Amino acid sequence: xxxxxxxxxxxxAAHWSITFGGAxxxxxxxxxxxxxxxxxxxxxxxxxxxxxxxxxxxxxxxxVGLDEYQEIAYAVYxxxxxxxxxxxxxxxxxxxxxxxxxxxxxxxxxxDKGRIIIGTKDxxxxxxxxxxxxxxxxxxxxxxxxxxxxxxSFAGEEGxxxxxxxxxxxxxxxxxxxxxxxxxxxLKSTEIEENLFGGEKRSEIxxxxxxxxxxxxxxxxxxxxKELPVTSLAIDYFMENLYVGTEHGEVLHINARDRENPFxxxxxxxxxxxxxxxxxxxxxVSLIAGDRKGGVNTWMCVRDDTxxxxxxxxxxxxxxxxxxxxISITSSTRNKCFVTVASDGTVHLxxxxxxxxxxxxxxxxxxxxxxxxxxxxxxxxxxxxxxLTHWKISNPHPETTLKTLFGKVWYEGYExxxxxxxxxxxxxxxxxxxxxVPLIFGTIxxxxxxxxxxxxxxxxxxxxxxxxxxxxxxxxxxxxIEFMAALPSVILGFLAGLWLAxxxxxxxPAIIIMPFLLLLFIVGAFCIWKCLPDYIKGKYRNGTEAIFxxxxxxxxxxxxxYLGGPLESFLFNGDYRQWFLDVLGLQxxxxxxxxxxxxxxxxxxxxxxxxxxxxxSNVPNxxxxxxxxxxxxxxxxAVRIVLPIASPAIFSAVMLGFGRAVGETMIVLMATGNTPIxxxxxxxxxxxxxxxxxxxIPEAPLGGTLYRVxxxxxxxxxxxxxxxxxxxxxxRQKMKKKYSHL
Numbered sequence: 001x002x003x004x005x006x007x008x009x010x011x012x013a014a015h016w017s018i019t020f021g022g023a024x025x026x027x028x029x030x031x032x033x034x035x036x037x038x039x040x041x042x043x044x045x046x047x048x049x050x051x052x053x054x055x056x057x058x059x060x061x062x063x064v065g066l067d068e069y070q071e072i073a074y075a076v077y078x079x080x081x082x083x084x085x086x087x088x089x090x091x092x093x094x095x096x097x098x099x100x101x102x103x104x105x106x107x108x109x110x111x112d113k114g115r116i117i118i119g120t121k122d123x124x125x126x127x128x129x130x131x132x133x134x135x136x137x138x139x140x141x142x143x144x145x146x147x148x149x150x151x152x153s154f155a156g157e158e159g160x161x162x163x164x165x166x167x168x169x170x171x172x173x174x175x176x177x178x179x180x181x182x183x184x185x186x187l188k189s190t191e192i193e194e195n196l197f198g199g200e201k202r203s204e205i206x207x208x209x210x211x212x213x214x215x216x217x218x219x220x221x222x223x224x225x226k227e228l229p230v231t232s233l234a235i236d237y238f239m240e241n242l243y244v245g246t247e248h249g250e251v252l253h254i255n256a257r258d259r260e261n262p263f264x265x266x267x268x269x270x271x272x273x274x275x276x277x278x279x280x281x282x283x284x285v286s287l288i289a290g291d292r293k294g295g296v297n298t299w300m301c302v303r304d305d306t307x308x309x310x311x312x313x314x315x316x317x318x319x320x321x322x323x324x325x326x327i328s329i330t331s332s333t334r335n336k337c338f339v340t341v342a343s344d345g346t347v348h349l350x351x352x353x354x355x356x357x358x359x360x361x362x363x364x365x366x367x368x369x370x371x372x373x374x375x376x377x378x379x380x381x382x383x384x385x386x387x388l389t390h391w392k393i394s395n396p397h398p399e400t401t402l403k404t405l406f407g408k409v410w411y412e413g414y415e416x417x418x419x420x421x422x423x424x425x426x427x428x429x430x431x432x433x434x435x436x437v438p439l440i441f442g443t444i445x446x447x448x449x450x451x452x453x454x455x456x457x458x459x460x461x462x463x464x465x466x467x468x469x470x471x472x473x474x475x476x477x478x479x480x481i482e483f484m485a486a487l488p489s490v491i492l493g494f495l496a497g498l499w500l501a502x503x504x505x506x507x508x509p510a511i512i513i514m515p516f517l518l519l520l521f522i523v524g525a526f527c528i529w530k531c532l533p534d535y536i537k538g539k540y541r542n543g544t545e546a547i548f549x550x551x552x553x554x555x556x557x558x559x560x561x562y563l564g565g566p567l568e569s570f571l572f573n574g575d576y577r578q579w580f581l582d583v584l585g586l587q588x589x590x591x592x593x594x595x596x597x598x599x600x601x602x603x604x605x606x607x608x609x610x611x612x613x614x615x616x617s618n619v620p621n622x623x624x625x626x627x628x629x630x631x632x633x634x635x636x637x638a639v640r641i642v643l644p645i646a647s648p649a650i651f652s653a654v655m656l657g658f659g660r661a662v663g664e665t666m667i668v669l670m671a672t673g674n675t676p677i678x679x680x681x682x683x684x685x686x687x688x689x690x691x692x693x694x695x696x697i698p699e700a701p702l703g704g705t706l707y708r709v710x711x712x713x714x715x716x717x718x719x720x721x722x723x724x725x726x727x728x729x730x731x732r733q734k735m736k737k738k739y740s741h742l
Contacts, residue, residue, distance in 0.1 A: 033718060039711040042703075047349060047358035047395035054364070054389045055090025058083060061369045061382035063109045063116055067132035068374040070392060072143055074130055075369070075382055076116065078106045082130075084145040087390050094145055100126050100152045108165040108178065109369075115149075115169065119162030119178055125154035125188075154188055154206075166233040166242075168284075175239035175256065179230045185210045185244070189259040205259045212254055212264045213244070234278035234287065241265075241301075243287055245275030251289060251299070253313060268313045271295055279329035281336050281352055283429030285412045286316070288338060288352070290326025296340055298352045303415050316410040319350045320357040327367055332376040336431055337398050339379055341367040347381055351398040353409060353431060358398055363389050397705045405436050405712070421676040421687070423696060423706045434709045436716070438676035442686030443717075446600060446668055447661040449593050449682075453601030454657055458608030459650060465609075466616035467638045470541055478613060485606035493670030496599035501591045501671065504598075508588075509576055510564030514557065521556040525549055580683065588683040589673055596671045596686075600664055604657040611656065615649030616642050648736040655728040659721050665690045689713045
């Protein structure tokens with residue numbers, strides 16, 4: 001009785017331990033899923049306003065801006081005065097009068113990296129720099145606004161009203177373009193050269209390029225002798241491409257590389273309405289055009305064989321329009337976001353690549369000036385009612401939508417929309433590309449090639465081992481194959497990348513003919529075996545005949561290597577790589593999908609073999625004996641009895657191999673070029689989801705877009721394996737039920 005009670009206690013303890021362990025595993029998996037989901041969830045949250053405050057201005061502001069900490073704003077008024085305003089309480093902390101303004105007023109303004117270029121009513125151009133110096137006193141941050149480098153850089157002889165102005169500069173060159181009330185389009189270039197003695201030589205070139213406007217006038221305008229109405233200007237950072245917006249919805253692309261002899265590159269119809277504003281995205285590659293009806297589109301120079309220059313402007317992105325004419329466009333200095341304002345007071349925060357309208361704000365009156373904070377976390381708008389409105393915003397992940405993650409996107413520098421993954425670049429104006437489709441494609445490609453090798457070899461070898469191989473050899477071969485599963489994947493990847501890939505490149509023609517020679521030598525071995533006398537066959541016990549094939553296998557491999565060179569000379573003109581490229585259009589990379597197929601197939605093979613062999617060996621002997629007794633030969637018994645009964649377990653083995661291949665990291669990472677290419681070409685590399693996570697997660701900024709997109713990739717792997725395993729289990733249960741009556 002005492003022993004029975006003890007057994008009950010042990011049984012109950014085991015029951016609860018197993019139950020608790022199973023529940024703990026399920027909870028850990030659920031907790032892992034929740035953790036990954038929480039890291040991914042911020043990607044679907046849009047931009048939001050964290051705070052808003054409004055203060056009063058003392059005049060009509062033509063330009064506004066703020067420091068990177070959003071503590072102090074400035075407003076440049078049309079009379080030439082500048083107010084520096086504390087955004088916390090709206091008080092003016094400093095006032096400055098621009099030198100050289102005099103009695104005139106400001107009629108046109110543009111900004112370039114803290115440099116403000118001003119056009120006046122009497123035809124002058126002035127330049128000022130506004131900076132904010134930061135210091136710390138008793139651990140308290142003190143921000144001091146500074147105005148410097150005030151100069152009159154151009155004084156027109158005729159004193160004509162400057163309507164539009166644009167300017168860009170670098171350390172040595174400044175290019176300014178302006179349009180006057182009498183229809184003159186002027187390009188002014190200043191270059192500073194240092195001589196050998198430390199001095200500077202300053203040269204200026206002023207070019208009237210109004211004649212280029214005459215080239216684009218319609219016949220109607222020429223007959224009426226009217227000027228082409230220019231409505232906006234924009235010049236890029238390289239000071240080579242000038243874009244002119246017109247009243248007729250056209251954009252003129254003027255090549256200004258030669259400052260003295262600019263020429264018209266092309267004229268493009270970008271809208272049915274008047275172009276009211278032009279601006280560049282970060283990097284000055286993509287041009288944003290806003291029109292009178294509120295339309296906003298992004299344009300970019302793309303290769304075009306039909307164009308005389310080989311390039312032409314193409315509409316690459318369109319975003320949600322405003323309901324009235326666009327007044328101004330300003331771009332972020334950190335990403336591809338930009339802010340547009342319309343005459344009805346609406347303020348939109350947009351992202352070009354994802355084509356999202358992230359925020360829809362509104363000012364109290366018609367805006368006159370707008371600024372986007374240096375850290376892209378604030379928007380400042382001045383309006384005609386004398387209000388300065390400041391919004392603090394949070395916009396951490398503007399690049400991510402279902403389209404940018406899983407659809408084709410037209411990126412800067414691309415000739416058409418494509419799936420692409422490129423998370424980092426060499427410059428600050430890089431456009432991140434977070435397309436997961438190439439990574440998903442690479443995962444599928446690597447898995448398929450690995451399973452193509454592992455499934456037939458694993459199942460057929462398991463069938464032979466369980467049904468035909470002698471027990472003495474089985475005791476050696478099965479543990480040896482199972483030992484293969486213990487090899488670390490990093491070792492397999494190392495061998496595949498540094499040994500197997502160069503070897504396969506060297507003997508690839510031999511690999512092509514090797515299957516045919518192996519088959520030929522096996523047939524030859526079979527014929528020889530049939531002709532051997534019985535006393536020689538009797539030396540081999542039943543199930544050990546495979547030893548007889550070993551010399552033939554070795555001979556076939558050596559013959560393939562020996563014939564590989566002549567075959568390459570005969571069929572591939574002495575260079576199979578060049579032949580593949582010229583005839584088939586296939587580029588051979590040393591680390592390619594074939595190498596991964598062999599290496600990852602080697603890693604998956606032990607799983608499929610072990611489970612399949614155990615299932616086939618456990619088929620009841622009475623079924624196999626009955627089949628043999630009814631006259632079936634061993635191979636018929638194996639195919640028609642053993643395989644169907646063991647098929648549920650074999651299917652499970654294949655699914656486990658599939659899971660191993662999908663999640664494999666180091667082999668894919670080390671044995672391929674790790675390039676996100678979408679191509680089924682056997683000789684190209686690829687990048688898989690798991691390998692991409694391993695490569696990029698150490699460098700991803702915590703909480704950044706790349707960091708969370710990598711967690712999204714992990715979530716996709718998690719969900720995929722969960723769904724596949726669930727479906728596989730349902731199929732296995734159905735197969736088990738189907739063959740259980742045998």
